[in-house]
Amino acid sequence: MLKDALIIMGKELKNIFRDKRTIFSTIILPVVLFPVMFGIIGLITKANEEAKAKAEYTVYIESTLSQPDELTKVIDEIHKVGNFGIVNDGINEKAIESNSTAVGLKIGKNGDIFVATVIYNSVKEKSTYAAQKIREALMNLNSELVSAELLSRGINPEELNFVQVNDMVVGVSAENGNVEEAKAKGQFTQILAVLVPYFLLIYIFAGSMGLGIDTTAGEKERGSLSILLVNQVSRTSIALGKMLYLMLMSVLTSVLNLVGLVIGLYLEMSFLGEANMPFSIEIGAAGYVLLFITVILLALLSSGIITLIGSLARSVKEATGYITPIYMIVLLFGISTMQSEGSKAFYYYAAPFINIIFGMKDIFMGTFSVANFLTMFIVNSALVVLFVYLTAKIFNSEKVLEVTTE
Amino acid sequence: MIRAVGLTKKFGDFIAVDGINLNVNQGEVFGFLGPNGAGKTTTIKMLTGTLKPTAGSIEILGMDMKNYPIEIKRRIGVAPDEPRIYEHLKGYEFLEFIISIYKLDKTEMKVKIEELCDAFEVDYLDKLAGEMSHGMRQKLMLISVLMRKPEVLFMDEPTVGLDAKSAKILKELLMKYAREGTTVFMTTHILEIAEKMCDRIAIINKGQIIAEASVSELKEKYRASLEDIFLSLTATNDIKDIVDSL
Ligand SMILES: Nc1ncnc2c1ncn2[C@@H]1O[C@H](COP(=O)(O)OP(=O)(O)O)[C@@H](O)[C@H]1O
Ligand SMILES: [Mg+2]
Numbered sequence: 001m002l003k004d005a006l007i008i009m010g011k012e013l014k015n016i017f018r019d020k021r022t023i024f025s026t027i028i029l030p031v032v033l034f035p036v037m038f039g040i041i042g043l044i045t046k047a048n049e050e051a052k053a054k055a056e057y058t059v060y061i062e063s064t065l066s067q068p069d070e071l072t073k074v075i076d077e078i079h080k081v082g083n084f085g086i087v088n089d090g091i092n093e094k095a096i097e098s099n100s101t102a103v104g105l106k107i108g109k110n111g112d113i114f115v116a117t118v119i120y121n122s123v124k125e126k127s128t129y130a131a132q133k134i135r136e137a138l139m140n141l142n143s144e145l146v147s148a149e150l151l152s153r154g155i156n157p158e159e160l161n162f163v164q165v166n167d168m169v170v171g172v173s174a175e176n177g178n179v180e181e182a183k184a185k186g187q188f189t190q191i192l193a194v195l196v197p198y199f200l201l202i203y204i205f206a207g208s209m210g211l212g213i214d215t216t217a218g219e220k221e222r223g224s225l226s227i228l229l230v231n232q233v234s235r236t237s238i239a240l241g242k243m244l245y246l247m248l249m250s251v252l253t254s255v256l257n258l259v260g261l262v263i264g265l266y267l268e269m270s271f272l273g274e275a276n277m278p279f280s281i282e283i284g285a286a287g288y289v290l291l292f293i294t295v296i297l298l299a300l301l302s303s304g305i306i307t308l309i310g311s312l313a314r315s316v317k318e319a320t321g322y323i324t325p326i327y328m329i330v331l332l333f334g335i336s337t338m339q340s341e342g343s344k345a346f347y348y349y350a351a352p353f354i355n356i357i358f359g360m361k362d363i364f365m366g367t368f369s370v371a372n373f374l375t376m377f378i379v380n381s382a383l384v385v386l387f388v389y390l391t392a393k394i395f396n397s398e399k400v401l402e403v404t405t406e
Numbered sequence: 407m408i409r410a411v412g413l414t415k416k417f418g419d420f421i422a423v424d425g426i427n428l429n430v431n432q433g434e435v436f437g438f439l440g441p442n443g444a445g446k447t448t449t450i451k452m453l454t455g456t457l458k459p460t461a462g463s464i465e466i467l468g469m470d471m472k473n474y475p476i477e478i479k480r481r482i483g484v485a486p487d488e489p490r491i492y493e494h495l496k497g498y499e500f501l502e503f504i505i506s507i508y509k510l511d512k513t514e515m516k517v518k519i520e521e522l523c524d525a526f527e528v529d530y531l532d533k534l535a536g537e538m539s540h541g542m543r544q545k546l547m548l549i550s551v552l553m554r555k556p557e558v559l560f561m562d563e564p565t566v567g568l569d570a571k572s573a574k575i576l577k578e579l580l581m582k583y584a585r586e587g588t589t590v591f592m593t594t595h596i597l598e599i600a601e602k603m604c605d606r607i608a609i610i611n612k613g614q615i616i617a618e619a620s621v622s623e624l625k626e627k628y629r630a631s632l633e634d635i636f637l638s639l640t641a642t643n644d645i646k647d648i649v650d651s652l
Contacts, residue, residue: 004507007506007507010506011492011495014495014499015493015494015495017494018494018495018534019494222490222493223488223490224490224491224492226456226490227490227491227492229455229456230454230455230456230479230486231479231504231507232476232480232507232508233476234476
């Protein structure tokens with residue numbers, strides 16, 4: 001029986017790989033999807049940052065400072081933080097509004113305290129960036145003045161702290177206390193935990209949907225199912241063969257998707273440099289194995305339910321009609337859980353599809369628990385077995401036969 | 407070889423096949439003759455295990471269809487009315503698929519395939535089925551059935567769509583196989599074929615068998631050409647009189 005199922009699976013594979021569209025959507029697209037996506041994000045981010053840092057800015061200064069060396073100090077600090085040209089003859093509001101690289105600075109003194117106003121165009125990214133840099137320069141000036149003042153009173157500013165706070169980031173491995181880097185990694189990991197499960201869910205489900213409907217309802221419609229029915233194969237073998245074929249394709253697609261994900265992350269890193277943008281998922285080898293298992297469960301679950309429904313339907317149209325609502329619900333699960341964190345109550349892991357999303361989130365966020373993972377594994381495996389059983393039952397009943405209307 | 411008792415198929419309230427009895431002997435070419443929509447294809451689908459009968463029993467090669475569907479399918483060959491072959495398989499890949507399903511000997515089959523390809527002038531086995539014409543696919547389907555040399559052959563309108571030469575070759579082949587002991591059950595709405603090839607024919611109309619005899623018996627009975635008999639039998643009027651007189 002299994003041997004016949006494998007022969008049928010082989011036939012389906014041969015049949016499908018003749019179709020160039022299928023090769024594209026099941027082999028090529030999954031591999032390039034994430035790299036292209038991450039690559040574009042990386043390129044744009046990098047280009048943007050570089051453009052902003054390299055650009056020449058103009059600061060229009062309106063100063064009411066009486067001592068000339070005070071203004072010189074301010075200007076020195078501004079030169080330290082970026083590529084600024086100084087125009088010291090008042091604020092040119094028109095220029096600031098129309099020129100994206102221009103900002104204004106009104107500076108004066110109220111007693112001993114510098115009072116500054118930064119004027120910028122908040123709609124323009126570069127103007128906003130320049131204003132940010134001016135603020136940075138002024139804060140640097142502030143720190144210098146504070147230090148000088150303290151020193152003049154005989155206090156070492158280094159000794160002035162009464163509370164010391166250190167960051168410790170959990171869930172993401174920080175390399176030798178490099179907290180800032182770990183924070184950045186944490187942020188990206190969060191993005192991964194949100195996006196990757198969502199993409200995989202959509203991609204794998206939608207992929208199985210096309211192929212699954214074609215091999216069940218589509219074959220009924222084209223009448224080629226009758227070739228199998230009149231020949232020496234049991235209907236259980238036919239059901240099993242089709243199920244195996246779809247599962248294999250789905251698993252193949254998802255594995256390639258994961259490979260694409262890893263390539264994408266490397267691309268990201270090479271664009272932005274590991275130190276600047278440490279876009280990596282540090283989930284370790286065990287994490288990858290768990291991710292792999294979860295993705296395969298997703299592939300099996302999707303292809304299982306699609307083969308089952310496709311076999312029940314009398315035509316491609318009918319099958320699409322049945323499966324689309326399920327796809328919508330799965331999409332909805334994905335969207336509604338996008339923002340929520342990992343590690344939820346037990347029943348989240350007992351619900352198919354939802355449990356896969358949270359299972360993946362847990363792996364990315366380090367909130368993995370053996371009990372939850374096992375629940376997810378058992379629930380989904382049991383469902384897959386049930387789907388296989390029901391599909392075999394349908395193939396053995398009249399349901400699958402009375403469709404070939406000539 | 408082929409035995410059906412009270413064979414019935416209902417689609418909802420519509421009775422497509424209405425309690426027919428069939429008895430075909432070994433080595434016989436049996437013609438199942440009837441106008442369009444008479445129930446020929448439905449009958450053949452039940453006899454070959456694709457459709458489950460609403461009522462009645464089927465026995466092929468002495469085995470009950472209910473209990474031995476796979477064993478029966480292993481020993482029979484079916485050429486459906488429409489040659490529906492997986493579009494993306496090449497001709498030889500389709501044949502290989504059939505060979506692997508039946509676990510046949512590859513070298514032995516290769517010889518048979520070559521013979522049949524020669525006979526039917528098939529030189530396009532490396533073409534995709536999706537790129538073949540209807541007639542080309544039909545010949546491929548026939549080769550996939552005939553290469554196995556099954557003990558019982560079911561052919562649904564086998565000559566429709568074939569060119570004259572291929573049709574003639576098929577006819578000769580089927581008669582040769584029958585002489586060698588193969589049982590042939592074929593449907594047709596073409597009288598000439600039934601008349602020339604078949605040892606015995608049954609005429610089906612509206613799901614019921616209205617006449618069954620050898621061609622010569624029928625001709626003798628009515629003293630008319632088979633065509634006249636067929637037309638008058640299947641005409642809506644005066645059927646009853648003819649049937650009663652049979
Ligand atoms: N799957 C089906 N559902 C409903 N009616 C059907 C189905 N298959 C065949 N029929 C009807 O049964 C009758 C016999 O059809 P068929 O056996 O194909 O005739 P034919 O003798 O031309 O081969 C026709 O009226 C046809 O419309
Ligand atoms: Mg027909």
